[in-house]
Amino acid sequence: MVNIIMHGCNGRMGKVITDLAAQDSDVQIVAGVDKFGESSGAFPVFDSIEKCDVQADAIIDFSNASAVDGVMDYAVSKQIPLVLCTTGLSDEQLSKLKEASFKVAVLKSANMSVGVNVLMKVLRDAAPTLAAAGFDIEIVEKHHNQKLDAPSGTAIALADSINGACNNEYEYVYDRSTRREKRPEKEIGISAVRGGTIVGDHDVIFAGLDEVVTISHRAYSRSIFAKGAIEAAKFLAGKPAGMYDMSDVIG
Numbered sequence: 001m002v003n004i005i006m007h008g009c010n011g012r013m014g015k016v017i018t019d020l021a022a023q024d025s026d027v028q029i030v031a032g033v034d035k036f037g038e039s040s041g042a043f044p045v046f047d048s049i050e051k052c053d054v055q056a057d058a059i060i061d062f063s064n065a066s067a068v069d070g071v072m073d074y075a076v077s078k079q080i081p082l083v084l085c086t087t088g089l090s091d092e093q094l095s096k097l098k099e100a101s102f103k104v105a106v107l108k109s110a111n112m113s114v115g116v117n118v119l120m121k122v123l124r125d126a127a128p129t130l131a132a133a134g135f136d137i138e139i140v141e142k143h144h145n146q147k148l149d150a151p152s153g154t155a156i157a158l159a160d161s162i163n164g165a166c167n168n169e170y171e172y173v174y175d176r177s178t179r180r181e182k183r184p185e186k187e188i189g190i191s192a193v194r195g196g197t198i199v200g201d202h203d204v205i206f207a208g209l210d211e212v213v214t215i216s217h218r219a220y221s222r223s224i225f226a227k228g229a230i231e232a233a234k235f236l237a238g239k240p241a242g243m244y245d246m247s248d249v250i251g
Contacts, residue, residue: 112228
């Protein structure tokens with residue numbers, strides 16, 4: 001049994017993870033953290049991670065960037081592996097996370113979906129061949145109208161997968177409205193759409209001469225991210241200090 005502290009337990013993702021964990025005999029949520037300290041009675045809820053005195057095998061964080069420093073400090077001090085799912089981290093926070101990984105096991109992924117992480121593997125294989133054949137590369141991501149950051153962390157991660165496989169030769173372009181010139185070869189265009197209740201759509205477009213290859217992922221509910229986070233917590237429990245990602249989980 002893997003005992004989990006759910007940081008951000010009353011957020012949308014926290015609630016989905018809690019519901020799924022209740023159906024999984026291999027895990028249990030033993031404590032939650034919510035800034036208002038509201039509890040449903042299923043487990044104790046603290047209004048800050050520093051006040052949590054419950055022993056656990058892993059922490060899942062689905063909160064917001066302003067709360068990440070505290071959960072990193074807590075994970076290191078208590079030596080509890082951390083599954084960090086919050087996006088929009090600053091460069092300073094990413095640097096701090098790397099330092100934390102020398103002291104405790106940390107798993108960070110821009111997207112917890114198994115499907116998205118398989119997509120990244122596919123892109124790493126396909127991109128060099130298509131790029132060498134002269135295909136232009138564009139990424140279009142779509143999310144609900146409540147999402148704060150743009151482009152999505154997943155879109156950037158997809159671009160990074162492509163760029164890393166192509167010797168990091170590409171520049172990312174988010175807006176072409178201020179320039180008047182034909183498209184350079186070595187760029188990856190990344191566009192963001194915000195509207196309605198779209199959970200998460202990502203299209204990677206390879207546009208060549210007289211042919212287009214589009215590789216897509218559609219998320220129809222948040223449960224796919226919750227399931228991935230729970231699987232990540234199972235994987236990370238008991239692991240030595242280090243930086244892990246979902247590619248380690250899916251093998």
